[in-house]
Amino acid sequence: MTIFSAAQQQKQSRRYFSVVAGLSMVRLLLCGLLLAAQPALAQSWFGNWFAEDEPLQVIVDDAFINVYSGPGRGYPIFHVVERDEIITLIKSRTDWIKIKTKRGIVGWIKRDDMQFTLALDGSKPEFPDTKQADYLVNRFEMGAAYGDFAGADSLSMNVGYRFTKNLSAELRYAENTGQFSDSQIIAAGILFQPFPELRASPFLSIGGGTINTFPSSTLVQTEDREDNLLQASIGTYVHLTGRFFLRVEYTNHYILTSRNTNEEVNEWKVGFNVFF
Numbered sequence: 156m157t158i159f160s161a162a163q164q165q166k167q168s169r170r171y172f173s174v175v176a177g178l179s180m181v182r183l184l185l186c187g188l189l190l191a192a193q194p195a196l197a198q199s200w201f202g203n204w205f206a207e208d209e210p211l212q213v214i215v216d217d218a219f220i221n222v223y224s225g226p227g228r229g230y231p232i233f234h235v236v237e238r239d240e241i242i243t244l245i246k247s248r249t250d251w252i253k254i255k256t257k258r259g260i261v262g263w264i265k266r267d268d269m270q271f272t273l274a275l276d277g278s279k280p281e282f283p284d285t286k287q288a289d290y291l292v293n294r295f296e297m298g299a300a301y302g303d304f305a306g307a308d309s310l311s312m313n314v315g316y317r318f319t320k321n322l323s324a325e326l327r328y329a330e331n332t333g334q335f336s337d338s339q340i341i342a343a344g345i346l347f348q349p350f351p352e353l354r355a356s357p358f359l360s361i362g363g364g365t366i367n368t369f370p371s372s373t374l375v376q377t378e379d380r381e382d383n384l385l386q387a388s389i390g391t392y393v394h395l396t397g398r399f400f401l402r403v404e405y406t407n408h409y410i411l412t413s414r415n416t417n418e419e420v421n422e423w424k425v426g427f428n429v430f431f
Contacts, residue, residue: 211244213280217271222262226251234260293430298402302424307333320351336370342386360388385409398430
């Protein structure tokens with residue numbers, strides 16, 4: 156019969172809870188991926204948060220509206236939509252809106268001409284901020300940030316892809332420079348943004364990856380080490396102009412070490428992101 160000391164038992168217990176925590180995070184990530192791949196399931200759990208927006212239809216409330224072949228004054232007018240005609244709004248590009256008529260004709264109208272339209276119920280339709288219109292349909296995101304990683308200076312970059320307007324996946328890389336050690340983090344995560352149309356839009360994120368630590372102390376002989384980590388973040392996107400945003404974020408890093416105790420590190424950072 157094998158007898159373990161109290162220290163060994165404690166160490167095994169901590170490892171057990173680390174594994175459990177890791178498996179729990181993996182389950183959350185898998186659930187997020189499942190929701191991204193199965194919009195119908197997501198809708199049954201979270202209402203319409205992940206559902207694709209229905210195309211907006213409006214009624215022309217003026218004698219006519221000119222339809223251009225492209226999004227710009229340099230494109231020719233090739234069609235007009237007349238009073239009481241229903242048009243479907245497909246997408247927006249700065250000061251232009253792509254439309255489709257009942258007869259299947261596709262073209263572009265000026266955003267200013269939307270003042271001459273009504274919703275199907277007779278009310279004035281609401282449209283996203285002109286400066287945010289492109290951002291709401293962009294799929295890719297890239298950004299850089301500076302922050303504080305438990306007293307160390309942190310520089311990070313992220314690249315993301317938006318599955319829906321609410322749900323994104325992203326890759327993260329960070330370098331942290333401190334007085335006693337430096338570290339590098341490579342991680343992946345899922346980000347949930349419930350209200351992307353808001354000028355200050357909050358988000359939640361979970362993820363995981365690895366951290367490589369390089370001690371710089373010369374007083375004690377230490378070795379470089381690599382550990383797994385879990386991440387949980389909360390933050391806000393603040394729209395600046397066009398596709399550019401300020402991103403403010405707080406992240407809790409739970410480091411699964413091979414030593415007797417795991418570590419928790421809190422990080423604050425602020426940066427700029429662009430969608431394209």
